[in-house]
Amino acid sequence: MRVLYFAWLRQKVGTAEEEVAPPEDVRDVGGLIRWLAARSPAHAAAFADPRQVRAAVNQDFATPDHPVAANDEVAFFPPVTGG
């Protein structure tokens, strides 16, 4: 699974992208967040306030209950501020 981070999540995690292989019981975006947050103090800091984290699965916005699978591209980022 390819995980991407943008804006301050990228700065807090310390990388823009990583390949991960979560266990089978990680089935959705919310579960992936909990699993990633336990990987390192930097991950924990990035995901400390879940209300400030948005996600996309395969480049479409996704809610915490959206399923994730091994070949997915999952991105995490703050609320968007374009325009």
Place this chain on the structure above:
Amino acid sequence: MARVLVQDAAFDTGAETAALTAGRTDVGGVATFLGVCRGDDGLAAMVLEHYPGMTERAIARIAAEAEARWPLTGCTVIHRVGRILPGEPIVLVLTASAHRAAALESCAFLIDWLKTKAPFWKREEFSGGAHRWVEARAEDEAAAARWAGA
């Protein structure tokens, strides 16, 4: 089919507007939204980051929705990324139609949507060297919400 561009370079608003009317006589109006970088509170520059791939797809999808909701003869969305200085343009939305209401409404729809649903993030750099990520605004969410179900 809308013209959608995400780019570092500045754009030419006049040339983009002319392209929507060139060679046709069915256009009655072109609405323009030009977003410009404001220099509030000693801002030195705005740095825009985006999600390459998702950004273009997401904008193309919402432009297609605008074209389905209003009878447009043309639509152009150009959003800059990278480092932008105060006074420089950031985003251009152009919508052309036979009549003004469709052009004006669809232009507002597109920029409201871009503010809340396109994967861009702004970071402000100040003259003293400080920087901060811009936070999403509730007013922008409310502006975008008025188009839902309309």
